[in-house]
Amino acid sequence: MPNARYTISILSKDSELIHYIENKRKSVGLSAYIRELIRKDMKNQDISDFEQIYEYVAKRIMENGFISAESGAQKVNEFIDQQDKDIITDLF
Template identity: 40%
Template sequence: MANTSRYTFSISHSDHDIFSFLENKRKTTSISSYIRNLIRKDMGQAGLNEEQFEDMYQYLLRRLQETGTAVSFEVVRKPIVEDEDKDMIMNLF
């Protein structure tokens, strides 16, 4: 059996919404798994930059294509603000 570390956390009586959410979450997954996934998500957000995400995306896409799981597709990146909108905004000033 693998060695595990135990952590305990408390939920205040006033946090009924959190308690209810966790009770519902227990019906579909273990709380330990849920917390580990939240921590991994936080760790990933803190440490990865856009270039690393792009590298991961390319790697995953390549692996999916190699296994025949995914079909080839292109990602079209649209600017946040279209040129027409930029002109309209600039005309306001």
């Protein structure tokens, strides 16, 4: 399998990130560093992070009037089904 190549962009306003990456690049291969960060993220991925995102989306749905606040949390759980959660996960 050939190597996959990705390009990332860092905004000029993120000068502290640019400085950090430049220093990191001098001491460690940048590709190896990013691969290790991704591996750590894969191992430490916590489902509760996504649960917080789902709760936020449900709150925004209620605020925008798509469902009434009186319906309560049970209605929100019914409103955001697994397919919606999958879409939200893809966005984040």
